[in-house]
Amino acid sequence: MLNEQPIHQLLGENHQMSGVELADGSIVELDAGLVSMGSKYHADYLNGIDLEYKGGNLVTDAMNRTSHPRIFAVGDLKVGLNQVVIAAADGANAATQIWRDIRRQEGTRRRAA
Ligand SMILES: Cc1cc2nc3c(=O)[nH]c(=O)nc-3n(C[C@H](O)[C@H](O)[C@H](O)COP(=O)(O)OP(=O)(O)OC[C@H]3O[C@@H](n4cnc5c(N)ncnc54)[C@H](O)[C@@H]3O)c2cc1C
Numbered sequence: 001m002l003n004e005q006p007i008h009q010l011l012g013e014n015h016q017m018s019g020v021e022l023a024d025g026s027i028v029e030l031d032a033g034l035v036s037m038g039s040k041y042h043a044d045y046l047n048g049i050d051l052e053y054k055g056g057n058l059v060t061d062a063m064n065r066t067s068h069p070r071i072f073a074v075g076d077l078k079v080g081l082n083q084v085v086i087a088a089a090d091g092a093n094a095a096t097q098i099w100r101d102i103r104r105q106e107g108t109r110r111r112a113a
Helices: 084-106
Strands: 007-013 016-022 027-029
16 A cells, blocks of 8 residues: 555554554554655756766766766765765876876976976
8 A cells, every 4th residue: 555645653552553643644554664765956056057866866977977077976976886886986087187187288397487
């Protein structure tokens, strides 16, 4: 049974669930519940920039560059696994590539003093 009404309150006693009361006051009897948390991307500031998406996620290359050469995306916002370790690795990849881009732009030799 799919019921999409908001839950008003969880019901139960002594740490034992007995059901939920829905917004309209009706009660659904249950002995267990599973909390499902979604996530919302705060990426409205990207609206108007022509970037490649797959579903709601930004497509990047292996170093996290998006379809725009100067925009990188890391973590949940991009296509891939949503895990902390992935987000951290994405940051390292993106920072490394940005550093490489800057080095290439400036040249690898130190200027004479
Ligand atoms: C309930 C739950 C359980 C999870 N359990 C695990 C787990 O066990 N192991 C695991 O590896 N992963 C887990 N994850 C996934 C993991 O949390 C994410 O993959 C990871 O946090 C993604 O990192 P992120 O940097 O992309 O985004 P976030 O960690 O969401 O960081 C984004 C940050 O940017 C901030 N922000 C947003 N908009 C703006 C703005 N306009 N200006 C400034 N700051 C802004 C936000 O406040 C937030 O602090 C879980 C996620 C959820 C929701």
